[in-house]
Amino acid sequence: MQSLIGTGVALVTPFKHDFSVDTEALKRIVNFSVDNGVEYLVVLGTTAENATLSKTESELVIETVIAANNGRLPLVLGVGGNDTLKVVAELKTRDFSAFEAILSVSPYYNKPTQEGIYQHFKAIAQAAPIPVILYNVPGRTGSNMLPSTVIRLATDFDNIVAIKEAAGDLVQAMQLLQNKPKDFLVISGDDMIALPMILAGASGVISVIGQGFPKEFSEMIRLGLNRKVNEAFKLHYSLANCIEMIFEQGNPAGIKEVFLSLGLTENQVRLPLVNVDESLANRIAEFVKNSAK
Template identity: 75%
Template sequence: MQSLIGTGVALVTPFKKDFSVDVEALKKIVQYQIENGIDYLVILGTTAENATLDIQEKEVVIKTIIDANNGRLPLVLGVGGNDTRQVVTELQNRDLSPFIAILSVSPYYNKPTQEGIYQHFKAIAQASSIPIIIYNVPGRTASNILPSTVIRLANDFKNIVAIKEAAGDIPQAMKLIKYKPKDFLVISGDDIATLPIIFAGGSGVISVIGEGFPKQTSDMVKLALNNKVQEAYQLHYLLMDSIDMIFEQGNPAGIKEIFKSLGLSENTVRLPLVNVDENLANRLHKEVKKINEM
Protein backbone atom coordinates (compact mmCIF):
# COMPACT_ATOMS: atom_id res chain seq x y z
CA MET A 1 0.00 0.00 0.00
CA GLN A 2 2.62 2.52 -1.10
CA SER A 3 -0.17 4.95 -1.98
CA LEU A 4 -0.91 5.38 1.74
CA ILE A 5 2.62 6.52 2.58
CA GLY A 6 2.82 10.29 2.94
CA THR A 7 0.10 12.88 3.53
CA GLY A 8 -3.59 12.15 3.28
CA VAL A 9 -6.22 14.72 4.20
CA ALA A 10 -9.62 14.17 5.78
CA LEU A 11 -11.74 16.40 3.57
CA VAL A 12 -14.40 18.71 5.01
CA THR A 13 -17.91 18.94 3.60
CA PRO A 14 -18.39 22.62 2.79
CA PHE A 15 -21.87 24.02 3.35
CA LYS A 16 -23.56 27.11 1.97
CA LYS A 17 -25.05 29.61 4.39
CA ASP A 18 -28.36 27.75 4.10
CA PHE A 19 -26.58 24.57 5.31
CA SER A 20 -26.86 22.74 1.97
CA VAL A 21 -23.79 20.98 0.56
CA ASP A 22 -21.67 23.42 -1.45
CA VAL A 23 -20.63 21.31 -4.43
CA GLU A 24 -18.62 24.06 -6.15
CA ALA A 25 -16.63 24.81 -2.99
CA LEU A 26 -15.89 21.10 -2.56
CA LYS A 27 -14.49 20.97 -6.10
CA LYS A 28 -12.22 23.94 -5.31
CA ILE A 29 -11.01 22.29 -2.11
CA VAL A 30 -10.14 19.07 -3.97
CA GLN A 31 -8.23 21.05 -6.61
CA TYR A 32 -6.37 22.94 -3.86
CA GLN A 33 -5.14 19.65 -2.39
CA ILE A 34 -4.01 18.30 -5.75
CA GLU A 35 -2.14 21.48 -6.70
CA ASN A 36 -0.26 21.58 -3.38
CA GLY A 37 1.23 18.11 -3.08
CA ILE A 38 -1.22 16.03 -1.03
CA ASP A 39 -0.75 12.29 -1.65
CA TYR A 40 -4.30 10.97 -1.14
CA LEU A 41 -7.79 12.11 -0.16
CA VAL A 42 -10.04 10.70 2.57
CA ILE A 43 -13.78 11.03 1.93
CA LEU A 44 -16.48 11.03 4.64
CA GLY A 45 -14.28 10.90 7.70
CA THR A 46 -15.07 12.66 10.97
CA THR A 47 -13.93 16.02 9.56
CA ALA A 48 -16.59 15.72 6.83
CA GLU A 49 -19.33 16.04 9.49
CA ASN A 50 -20.37 12.60 8.35
CA ALA A 51 -22.74 12.21 11.31
CA THR A 52 -24.98 15.03 10.07
CA LEU A 53 -25.10 14.09 6.37
CA ASP A 54 -28.08 12.12 5.09
CA ILE A 55 -27.72 9.26 2.59
CA GLN A 56 -28.36 11.44 -0.46
CA GLU A 57 -25.88 14.08 0.69
CA LYS A 58 -23.19 11.46 1.24
CA GLU A 59 -23.67 10.26 -2.33
CA VAL A 60 -23.36 13.84 -3.59
CA VAL A 61 -20.12 14.31 -1.65
CA ILE A 62 -18.65 11.03 -2.91
CA LYS A 63 -19.57 11.72 -6.55
CA THR A 64 -18.33 15.31 -6.42
CA ILE A 65 -14.94 14.32 -5.07
CA ILE A 66 -14.52 11.42 -7.50
CA ASP A 67 -15.40 13.67 -10.45
CA ALA A 68 -13.25 16.60 -9.28
CA ASN A 69 -10.29 14.34 -8.59
CA ASN A 70 -10.62 12.69 -12.01
CA GLY A 71 -8.26 9.85 -11.10
CA ARG A 72 -5.38 12.13 -10.10
CA LEU A 73 -5.00 11.11 -6.45
CA PRO A 74 -5.82 7.85 -4.65
CA LEU A 75 -9.10 7.97 -2.72
CA VAL A 76 -9.97 6.44 0.66
CA LEU A 77 -13.61 6.17 1.74
CA GLY A 78 -14.82 6.34 5.33
CA VAL A 79 -17.14 3.41 6.04
CA GLY A 80 -17.68 2.83 9.72
CA GLY A 81 -20.16 2.85 12.57
CA ASN A 82 -21.21 1.23 15.80
CA ASP A 83 -23.59 -1.27 14.19
CA THR A 84 -21.41 -3.98 12.67
CA ARG A 85 -24.24 -5.40 10.58
CA GLN A 86 -24.96 -2.03 8.99
CA VAL A 87 -21.27 -1.47 8.12
CA VAL A 88 -21.05 -4.93 6.55
CA THR A 89 -24.22 -4.30 4.54
CA GLU A 90 -22.82 -1.04 3.15
CA LEU A 91 -19.57 -2.73 2.16
CA GLN A 92 -21.46 -5.50 0.40
CA ASN A 93 -23.69 -3.11 -1.54
CA ARG A 94 -21.40 -0.19 -2.43
CA ASP A 95 -19.21 0.01 -5.51
CA LEU A 96 -15.75 0.25 -3.96
CA SER A 97 -13.83 0.28 -7.24
CA PRO A 98 -12.98 4.04 -7.14
CA PHE A 99 -11.16 3.63 -3.81
CA ILE A 100 -7.82 2.15 -2.78
CA ALA A 101 -8.99 1.50 0.80
CA ILE A 102 -11.69 2.15 3.35
CA LEU A 103 -11.13 3.93 6.67
CA SER A 104 -13.24 2.35 9.38
CA VAL A 105 -13.57 3.82 12.86
CA SER A 106 -13.66 1.65 15.96
CA PRO A 107 -17.26 1.32 17.22
CA TYR A 108 -18.29 4.34 19.27
CA TYR A 109 -20.77 4.67 22.15
CA ASN A 110 -21.23 0.89 22.63
CA LYS A 111 -17.83 0.64 24.39
CA PRO A 112 -17.04 -2.92 23.23
CA THR A 113 -14.36 -5.10 24.81
CA GLN A 114 -11.14 -5.81 22.91
CA GLU A 115 -12.72 -9.07 21.73
CA GLY A 116 -15.77 -7.16 20.53
CA ILE A 117 -13.53 -4.75 18.60
CA TYR A 118 -11.67 -7.72 17.08
CA GLN A 119 -14.92 -9.39 15.99
CA HIS A 120 -16.22 -6.10 14.53
CA PHE A 121 -13.16 -5.67 12.31
CA LYS A 122 -13.10 -9.38 11.48
CA ALA A 123 -16.60 -9.00 10.03
CA ILE A 124 -15.53 -5.91 8.09
CA ALA A 125 -12.42 -7.66 6.76
CA GLN A 126 -14.51 -10.57 5.54
CA ALA A 127 -16.99 -8.23 3.83
CA SER A 128 -14.62 -5.76 2.18
CA SER A 129 -13.26 -6.26 -1.32
CA ILE A 130 -10.56 -3.61 -0.79
CA PRO A 131 -7.94 -2.93 1.93
CA ILE A 132 -8.95 -1.56 5.33
CA ILE A 133 -7.43 1.15 7.51
CA ILE A 134 -8.48 0.82 11.15
CA TYR A 135 -9.22 4.17 12.79
CA ASN A 136 -8.45 4.39 16.51
CA VAL A 137 -9.67 7.64 18.09
CA PRO A 138 -10.57 7.00 21.76
CA GLY A 139 -11.45 10.66 22.35
CA ARG A 140 -14.48 10.15 20.10
CA THR A 141 -15.27 6.46 20.54
CA ALA A 142 -14.81 6.08 24.33
CA SER A 143 -12.74 2.93 23.79
CA ASN A 144 -9.10 2.40 22.87
CA ILE A 145 -7.92 -0.32 20.48
CA LEU A 146 -4.95 -1.84 22.26
CA PRO A 147 -1.81 -2.64 20.24
CA SER A 148 -2.31 -6.36 20.92
CA THR A 149 -5.74 -6.22 19.23
CA VAL A 150 -4.40 -4.28 16.25
CA ILE A 151 -1.50 -6.71 15.78
CA ARG A 152 -3.87 -9.67 16.06
CA LEU A 153 -6.10 -8.21 13.35
CA ALA A 154 -3.13 -7.33 11.13
CA ASN A 155 -1.78 -10.87 11.37
CA ASP A 156 -5.15 -12.57 10.87
CA PHE A 157 -6.48 -10.51 7.94
CA LYS A 158 -4.19 -9.52 5.08
CA ASN A 159 -6.63 -6.86 3.86
CA ILE A 160 -6.26 -4.96 7.15
CA VAL A 161 -3.25 -2.97 6.00
CA ALA A 162 -2.94 0.09 8.26
CA ILE A 163 -4.12 1.98 11.30
CA LYS A 164 -4.87 5.66 11.65
CA GLU A 165 -3.65 6.04 15.21
CA ALA A 166 -5.19 9.02 17.00
CA ALA A 167 -4.99 7.98 20.64
CA GLY A 168 -2.58 10.81 21.47
CA ASP A 169 -0.28 8.23 23.02
CA ILE A 170 3.23 8.09 21.53
CA PRO A 171 4.33 5.02 23.56
CA GLN A 172 1.27 3.15 22.25
CA ALA A 173 2.14 4.16 18.67
CA MET A 174 5.69 2.95 19.23
CA LYS A 175 4.42 -0.43 20.42
CA LEU A 176 2.37 -0.72 17.25
CA ILE A 177 5.42 0.10 15.14
CA LYS A 178 7.64 -2.35 17.03
CA TYR A 179 5.31 -5.36 16.85
CA LYS A 180 3.40 -4.82 13.59
CA PRO A 181 3.82 -7.08 10.55
CA LYS A 182 6.46 -5.79 8.14
CA ASP A 183 4.15 -4.20 5.57
CA PHE A 184 1.49 -2.92 7.99
CA LEU A 185 1.37 0.90 8.13
CA VAL A 186 1.03 3.06 11.23
CA ILE A 187 -0.39 6.42 10.15
CA SER A 188 -0.64 9.37 12.51
CA GLY A 189 -4.18 10.60 13.13
CA ASP A 190 -2.98 13.48 15.31
CA ASP A 191 -1.42 16.40 13.43
CA ILE A 192 0.69 17.41 16.40
CA ALA A 193 2.17 13.90 16.67
CA THR A 194 2.97 13.41 13.00
CA LEU A 195 6.74 13.82 13.20
CA PRO A 196 7.31 11.74 16.36
CA ILE A 197 5.31 8.89 14.80
CA ILE A 198 7.13 9.09 11.45
CA PHE A 199 10.55 9.22 13.07
CA ALA A 200 9.61 6.19 15.19
CA GLY A 201 8.81 4.27 12.00
CA GLY A 202 5.34 5.46 11.00
CA SER A 203 4.21 6.02 7.42
CA GLY A 204 2.74 9.52 7.41
CA VAL A 205 -0.46 11.25 8.46
CA ILE A 206 -4.14 11.57 7.70
CA SER A 207 -4.32 15.25 8.45
CA VAL A 208 -6.76 18.04 9.15
CA ILE A 209 -4.31 20.96 9.11
CA GLY A 210 -2.94 19.53 5.88
CA GLU A 211 -6.01 20.53 3.88
CA GLY A 212 -5.64 24.13 5.02
CA PHE A 213 -1.87 24.19 4.48
CA PRO A 214 -1.30 21.32 2.04
CA LYS A 215 2.08 22.38 0.67
CA GLN A 216 3.66 23.00 4.06
CA THR A 217 2.25 19.77 5.53
CA SER A 218 3.14 17.55 2.60
CA ASP A 219 6.64 19.06 2.43
CA MET A 220 7.08 18.41 6.16
CA VAL A 221 6.04 14.77 5.81
CA LYS A 222 8.29 14.20 2.78
CA LEU A 223 11.24 15.64 4.68
CA ALA A 224 10.48 13.43 7.68
CA LEU A 225 10.16 10.28 5.57
CA ASN A 226 13.59 11.12 4.14
CA ASN A 227 14.95 11.50 7.70
CA LYS A 228 15.63 15.23 7.33
CA VAL A 229 14.87 15.94 10.94
CA GLN A 230 15.76 19.61 11.36
CA GLU A 231 14.11 20.69 8.11
CA ALA A 232 10.94 18.77 8.96
CA TYR A 233 10.75 20.29 12.44
CA GLN A 234 11.10 23.80 11.00
CA LEU A 235 7.81 23.25 9.17
CA HIS A 236 6.26 21.54 12.19
CA TYR A 237 6.95 24.58 14.35
CA LEU A 238 5.64 26.85 11.61
CA LEU A 239 2.33 24.94 11.68
CA MET A 240 2.16 24.13 15.39
CA ASP A 241 0.13 27.14 16.56
CA SER A 242 -2.39 26.66 13.76
CA ILE A 243 -2.79 22.98 14.72
CA ASP A 244 -3.65 23.97 18.26
CA MET A 245 -6.05 26.64 17.05
CA ILE A 246 -8.08 24.50 14.63
CA PHE A 247 -8.95 22.07 17.41
CA GLU A 248 -9.40 24.70 20.15
CA GLN A 249 -13.17 25.00 19.60
CA GLY A 250 -13.84 21.79 17.76
CA ASN A 251 -13.22 20.10 14.43
CA PRO A 252 -14.07 21.02 11.68
CA ALA A 253 -15.11 24.50 12.85
CA GLY A 254 -11.46 25.57 13.01
CA ILE A 255 -10.36 24.26 9.63
CA LYS A 256 -13.50 25.67 8.01
CA GLU A 257 -12.51 29.11 9.33
CA ILE A 258 -9.18 28.65 7.54
CA PHE A 259 -11.01 27.80 4.32
CA LYS A 260 -13.07 30.97 4.71
CA SER A 261 -9.84 32.94 5.11
CA LEU A 262 -8.45 31.29 1.97
CA GLY A 263 -11.62 32.12 0.02
CA LEU A 264 -12.36 28.48 -0.73
CA SER A 265 -15.64 28.03 1.16
CA GLU A 266 -17.96 29.39 3.81
CA ASN A 267 -17.23 28.54 7.45
CA THR A 268 -20.70 27.00 7.97
CA VAL A 269 -21.03 23.95 10.23
CA ARG A 270 -24.14 22.01 11.19
CA LEU A 271 -25.54 21.74 14.69
CA PRO A 272 -24.62 20.51 17.20
CA LEU A 273 -21.36 22.10 16.01
CA VAL A 274 -21.09 25.89 15.95
CA ASN A 275 -18.66 28.34 14.41
CA VAL A 276 -15.53 29.41 16.25
CA ASP A 277 -15.91 32.66 18.17
CA GLU A 278 -14.70 36.02 16.87
CA ASN A 279 -11.47 35.96 18.87
CA LEU A 280 -10.38 32.59 17.49
CA ALA A 281 -11.51 33.49 13.98
CA ASN A 282 -9.32 36.60 14.04
CA ARG A 283 -6.34 34.61 15.30
CA LEU A 284 -6.82 31.98 12.60
CA HIS A 285 -7.03 34.61 9.86
CA LYS A 286 -3.77 36.17 11.09
CA GLU A 287 -2.12 32.74 11.18
CA VAL A 288 -3.18 31.99 7.60
CA LYS A 289 -1.69 35.29 6.44
CA LYS A 290 1.54 34.70 8.36
CA ILE A 291 2.10 31.15 7.12
CA ASN A 292 1.26 31.88 3.50
CA GLU A 293 3.59 34.90 3.43
CA MET A 294 6.58 32.82 4.57
Protein backbone atom coordinates in the same frame (compact mmCIF):
# COMPACT_ATOMS: atom_id res chain seq x y z
CA MET B 1 0.07 -0.11 -0.04
CA GLN B 2 2.60 2.45 -1.23
CA SER B 3 -0.28 4.78 -2.10
CA LEU B 4 -0.95 5.27 1.63
CA ILE B 5 2.55 6.52 2.42
CA GLY B 6 2.78 10.27 2.99
CA THR B 7 -0.03 12.74 3.56
CA GLY B 8 -3.70 11.94 3.24
CA VAL B 9 -6.20 14.67 4.07
CA ALA B 10 -9.58 14.15 5.72
CA LEU B 11 -11.75 16.38 3.55
CA VAL B 12 -14.36 18.69 5.06
CA THR B 13 -17.87 18.99 3.70
CA PRO B 14 -18.39 22.67 2.83
CA PHE B 15 -21.84 24.12 3.45
CA LYS B 16 -23.56 27.18 2.03
CA HIS B 17 -25.28 29.74 4.28
CA ASP B 18 -28.47 27.66 4.11
CA PHE B 19 -26.42 24.61 5.27
CA SER B 20 -26.80 22.74 2.00
CA VAL B 21 -23.72 21.00 0.61
CA ASP B 22 -21.55 23.39 -1.41
CA THR B 23 -20.25 21.21 -4.20
CA GLU B 24 -18.35 24.03 -5.93
CA ALA B 25 -16.42 24.76 -2.73
CA LEU B 26 -15.71 21.04 -2.31
CA LYS B 27 -14.23 20.97 -5.80
CA ARG B 28 -12.00 23.94 -4.93
CA ILE B 29 -10.77 22.19 -1.76
CA VAL B 30 -10.03 18.97 -3.65
CA ASN B 31 -8.06 20.88 -6.29
CA PHE B 32 -6.22 22.90 -3.65
CA SER B 33 -5.08 19.69 -1.92
CA VAL B 34 -4.19 17.87 -5.13
CA ASP B 35 -2.35 20.80 -6.67
CA ASN B 36 -0.27 21.37 -3.55
CA GLY B 37 1.22 17.94 -3.12
CA VAL B 38 -0.78 15.67 -0.81
CA GLU B 39 -0.62 11.97 -1.59
CA TYR B 40 -4.26 10.89 -1.15
CA LEU B 41 -7.73 12.08 -0.14
CA VAL B 42 -10.04 10.69 2.53
CA VAL B 43 -13.76 11.07 1.85
CA LEU B 44 -16.46 11.04 4.56
CA GLY B 45 -14.21 10.83 7.57
CA THR B 46 -15.15 12.48 10.86
CA THR B 47 -13.94 15.86 9.57
CA ALA B 48 -16.60 15.66 6.83
CA GLU B 49 -19.36 15.94 9.46
CA ASN B 50 -20.70 12.72 8.00
CA ALA B 51 -22.79 12.11 11.13
CA THR B 52 -25.03 15.00 10.04
CA LEU B 53 -25.21 14.17 6.33
CA SER B 54 -28.22 12.43 4.84
CA LYS B 55 -27.65 9.41 2.62
CA THR B 56 -28.36 11.55 -0.44
CA GLU B 57 -25.87 14.20 0.71
CA SER B 58 -23.21 11.57 1.41
CA GLU B 59 -23.59 10.22 -2.11
CA LEU B 60 -23.35 13.77 -3.48
CA VAL B 61 -20.08 14.31 -1.59
CA ILE B 62 -18.66 11.05 -2.91
CA GLU B 63 -19.65 11.80 -6.49
CA THR B 64 -18.28 15.35 -6.29
CA VAL B 65 -14.89 14.27 -4.94
CA ILE B 66 -14.52 11.46 -7.48
CA ALA B 67 -15.29 13.85 -10.33
CA ALA B 68 -13.08 16.66 -9.04
CA ASN B 69 -10.17 14.34 -8.35
CA ASN B 70 -10.51 12.82 -11.82
CA GLY B 71 -8.18 9.92 -11.03
CA ARG B 72 -5.28 12.13 -9.98
CA LEU B 73 -4.85 10.81 -6.43
CA PRO B 74 -5.88 7.63 -4.59
CA LEU B 75 -9.13 7.93 -2.64
CA VAL B 76 -10.04 6.40 0.72
CA LEU B 77 -13.68 6.17 1.83
CA GLY B 78 -14.87 6.30 5.43
CA VAL B 79 -17.13 3.29 6.08
CA GLY B 80 -17.69 2.61 9.76
CA GLY B 81 -20.17 2.63 12.59
CA ASN B 82 -21.29 1.02 15.80
CA ASP B 83 -23.72 -1.41 14.14
CA THR B 84 -21.55 -4.15 12.69
CA LEU B 85 -24.30 -5.68 10.54
CA LYS B 86 -25.10 -2.29 9.00
CA VAL B 87 -21.44 -1.68 8.12
CA VAL B 88 -21.14 -5.16 6.61
CA ALA B 89 -24.28 -4.58 4.54
CA GLU B 90 -22.80 -1.38 3.09
CA LEU B 91 -19.55 -3.16 2.28
CA LYS B 92 -21.47 -5.80 0.36
CA THR B 93 -23.57 -3.37 -1.68
CA ARG B 94 -21.48 -0.26 -2.39
CA ASP B 95 -19.40 0.23 -5.54
CA PHE B 96 -15.79 0.73 -4.40
CA SER B 97 -14.22 0.86 -7.85
CA ALA B 98 -13.03 4.46 -7.36
CA PHE B 99 -11.43 3.77 -3.99
CA GLU B 100 -8.07 2.41 -2.86
CA ALA B 101 -9.17 1.45 0.67
CA ILE B 102 -11.78 2.05 3.33
CA LEU B 103 -11.19 3.79 6.65
CA SER B 104 -13.27 2.18 9.38
CA VAL B 105 -13.57 3.66 12.85
CA SER B 106 -13.60 1.53 15.97
CA PRO B 107 -17.20 1.21 17.23
CA TYR B 108 -18.28 4.25 19.22
CA TYR B 109 -20.78 4.74 22.06
CA ASN B 110 -21.36 0.98 22.62
CA LYS B 111 -17.94 0.73 24.35
CA PRO B 112 -17.13 -2.85 23.29
CA THR B 113 -14.42 -4.95 24.91
CA GLN B 114 -11.21 -5.66 23.02
CA GLU B 115 -12.75 -8.97 21.91
CA GLY B 116 -15.82 -7.08 20.68
CA ILE B 117 -13.60 -4.72 18.69
CA TYR B 118 -11.75 -7.70 17.23
CA GLN B 119 -14.97 -9.45 16.18
CA HIS B 120 -16.33 -6.21 14.67
CA PHE B 121 -13.30 -5.77 12.44
CA LYS B 122 -13.16 -9.50 11.67
CA ALA B 123 -16.65 -9.17 10.16
CA ILE B 124 -15.58 -6.07 8.24
CA ALA B 125 -12.40 -7.73 6.92
CA GLN B 126 -14.41 -10.73 5.72
CA ALA B 127 -16.91 -8.49 3.89
CA ALA B 128 -14.63 -5.76 2.51
CA PRO B 129 -13.82 -5.98 -1.23
CA ILE B 130 -10.87 -3.58 -0.85
CA PRO B 131 -8.19 -3.07 1.83
CA VAL B 132 -9.18 -1.85 5.29
CA ILE B 133 -7.55 0.89 7.39
CA LEU B 134 -8.48 0.63 11.05
CA TYR B 135 -9.18 3.90 12.85
CA ASN B 136 -8.51 4.28 16.56
CA VAL B 137 -9.70 7.57 18.06
CA PRO B 138 -10.58 7.02 21.74
CA GLY B 139 -11.48 10.67 22.29
CA ARG B 140 -14.48 10.18 20.01
CA THR B 141 -15.33 6.49 20.42
CA GLY B 142 -15.07 6.08 24.18
CA SER B 143 -12.81 3.04 23.92
CA ASN B 144 -9.16 2.53 23.05
CA MET B 145 -8.20 -0.16 20.53
CA LEU B 146 -5.11 -1.56 22.20
CA PRO B 147 -1.94 -2.43 20.26
CA SER B 148 -2.46 -6.12 21.04
CA THR B 149 -5.87 -6.03 19.34
CA VAL B 150 -4.52 -4.13 16.33
CA ILE B 151 -1.62 -6.54 15.91
CA ARG B 152 -3.96 -9.53 16.24
CA LEU B 153 -6.18 -8.13 13.47
CA ALA B 154 -3.22 -7.23 11.26
CA THR B 155 -1.82 -10.73 11.66
CA ASP B 156 -5.09 -12.58 11.09
CA PHE B 157 -6.41 -10.65 8.06
CA ASP B 158 -4.25 -9.80 5.04
CA ASN B 159 -6.67 -7.12 3.85
CA ILE B 160 -6.34 -5.14 7.10
CA VAL B 161 -3.37 -3.13 5.87
CA ALA B 162 -3.03 -0.10 8.16
CA ILE B 163 -4.26 1.81 11.17
CA LYS B 164 -4.96 5.49 11.59
CA GLU B 165 -3.74 5.84 15.17
CA ALA B 166 -5.26 8.91 16.82
CA ALA B 167 -5.03 8.14 20.52
CA GLY B 168 -2.59 11.04 20.95
CA ASP B 169 -0.27 8.65 22.78
CA LEU B 170 3.24 8.45 21.36
CA VAL B 171 4.16 5.53 23.62
CA GLN B 172 1.19 3.50 22.35
CA ALA B 173 2.12 4.37 18.79
CA MET B 174 5.67 3.17 19.38
CA GLN B 175 4.37 -0.11 20.81
CA LEU B 176 2.43 -0.59 17.58
CA LEU B 177 5.47 0.25 15.48
CA GLN B 178 7.68 -2.11 17.44
CA ASN B 179 5.39 -5.14 17.22
CA LYS B 180 3.40 -4.78 13.99
CA PRO B 181 3.74 -7.14 11.01
CA LYS B 182 6.38 -5.95 8.54
CA ASP B 183 4.11 -4.56 5.83
CA PHE B 184 1.38 -3.18 8.11
CA LEU B 185 1.27 0.63 8.06
CA VAL B 186 0.87 2.84 11.12
CA ILE B 187 -0.56 6.20 10.05
CA SER B 188 -0.75 9.14 12.42
CA GLY B 189 -4.19 10.57 13.08
CA ASP B 190 -2.83 13.44 15.16
CA ASP B 191 -1.38 16.41 13.29
CA MET B 192 0.70 17.63 16.23
CA ILE B 193 2.59 14.36 16.72
CA ALA B 194 2.63 13.21 13.11
CA LEU B 195 6.29 14.07 12.62
CA PRO B 196 7.53 12.35 15.82
CA MET B 197 5.50 9.27 14.86
CA ILE B 198 7.04 9.24 11.39
CA LEU B 199 10.54 9.51 12.83
CA ALA B 200 9.67 6.53 15.04
CA GLY B 201 8.62 4.52 11.97
CA ALA B 202 5.09 5.55 10.96
CA SER B 203 4.24 5.73 7.27
CA GLY B 204 2.48 9.07 7.14
CA VAL B 205 -0.59 10.90 8.36
CA ILE B 206 -4.28 11.38 7.69
CA SER B 207 -4.45 15.07 8.43
CA VAL B 208 -6.85 17.93 9.04
CA ILE B 209 -4.36 20.82 8.86
CA GLY B 210 -2.93 19.26 5.70
CA GLN B 211 -5.88 20.43 3.61
CA GLY B 212 -5.47 24.01 4.84
CA PHE B 213 -1.70 24.08 4.29
CA PRO B 214 -1.17 21.17 1.90
CA LYS B 215 2.12 22.33 0.40
CA GLU B 216 3.89 22.95 3.69
CA PHE B 217 2.43 20.04 5.64
CA SER B 218 2.94 17.38 2.96
CA GLU B 219 6.51 18.59 2.44
CA MET B 220 7.11 18.29 6.19
CA ILE B 221 5.91 14.67 6.10
CA ARG B 222 8.11 13.86 3.09
CA LEU B 223 11.12 15.41 4.82
CA GLY B 224 10.38 13.30 7.90
CA LEU B 225 10.09 10.12 5.84
CA ASN B 226 13.46 10.96 4.27
CA ARG B 227 14.98 11.58 7.72
CA LYS B 228 15.70 15.24 7.02
CA VAL B 229 14.89 16.02 10.62
CA ASN B 230 15.95 19.66 11.00
CA GLU B 231 14.16 20.77 7.84
CA ALA B 232 11.05 18.82 8.83
CA PHE B 233 10.87 20.30 12.32
CA LYS B 234 11.31 23.80 10.91
CA LEU B 235 8.08 23.32 8.97
CA HIS B 236 6.41 21.62 11.93
CA TYR B 237 7.05 24.57 14.23
CA SER B 238 5.94 27.04 11.57
CA LEU B 239 2.50 25.36 11.62
CA ALA B 240 2.30 24.27 15.26
CA ASN B 241 0.37 27.31 16.51
CA CYS B 242 -2.26 26.87 13.83
CA ILE B 243 -2.56 23.13 14.52
CA GLU B 244 -3.40 24.00 18.12
CA MET B 245 -5.86 26.67 17.03
CA ILE B 246 -7.87 24.55 14.60
CA PHE B 247 -8.62 21.99 17.30
CA GLU B 248 -9.06 24.48 20.17
CA GLN B 249 -12.84 24.71 19.73
CA GLY B 250 -13.45 21.55 17.78
CA ASN B 251 -12.97 20.01 14.38
CA PRO B 252 -13.92 20.97 11.66
CA ALA B 253 -14.96 24.42 12.91
CA GLY B 254 -11.29 25.43 13.12
CA ILE B 255 -10.17 24.24 9.70
CA LYS B 256 -13.24 25.83 8.11
CA GLU B 257 -12.03 29.18 9.46
CA VAL B 258 -8.75 28.54 7.64
CA PHE B 259 -10.66 27.88 4.43
CA LEU B 260 -12.72 31.05 4.93
CA SER B 261 -9.50 33.06 5.18
CA LEU B 262 -8.16 31.32 2.07
CA GLY B 263 -11.33 32.17 0.15
CA LEU B 264 -12.17 28.51 -0.55
CA THR B 265 -15.45 28.10 1.34
CA GLU B 266 -17.73 29.53 4.00
CA ASN B 267 -17.17 28.61 7.64
CA GLN B 268 -20.57 26.95 8.16
CA VAL B 269 -20.84 23.87 10.38
CA ARG B 270 -23.97 21.92 11.24
CA LEU B 271 -25.44 21.58 14.71
CA PRO B 272 -24.59 20.30 17.21
CA LEU B 273 -21.30 21.91 16.12
CA VAL B 274 -21.03 25.68 16.12
CA ASN B 275 -18.54 28.13 14.69
CA VAL B 276 -15.45 29.12 16.63
CA ASP B 277 -15.77 32.33 18.61
CA GLU B 278 -14.69 35.72 17.29
CA SER B 279 -11.38 35.73 19.17
CA LEU B 280 -10.24 32.41 17.72
CA ALA B 281 -11.53 33.30 14.25
CA ASN B 282 -9.42 36.47 14.33
CA ARG B 283 -6.32 34.57 15.46
CA ILE B 284 -6.73 31.98 12.71
CA ALA B 285 -7.27 34.71 10.10
CA GLU B 286 -4.13 36.50 11.29
CA PHE B 287 -2.10 33.30 11.06
CA VAL B 288 -3.29 32.61 7.51
CA LYS B 289 -2.57 36.23 6.50
CA ASN B 290 0.95 36.09 7.90
CA SER B 291 1.70 32.70 6.41
CA ALA B 292 0.95 34.08 2.96
CA LYS B 293 3.63 36.75 3.25
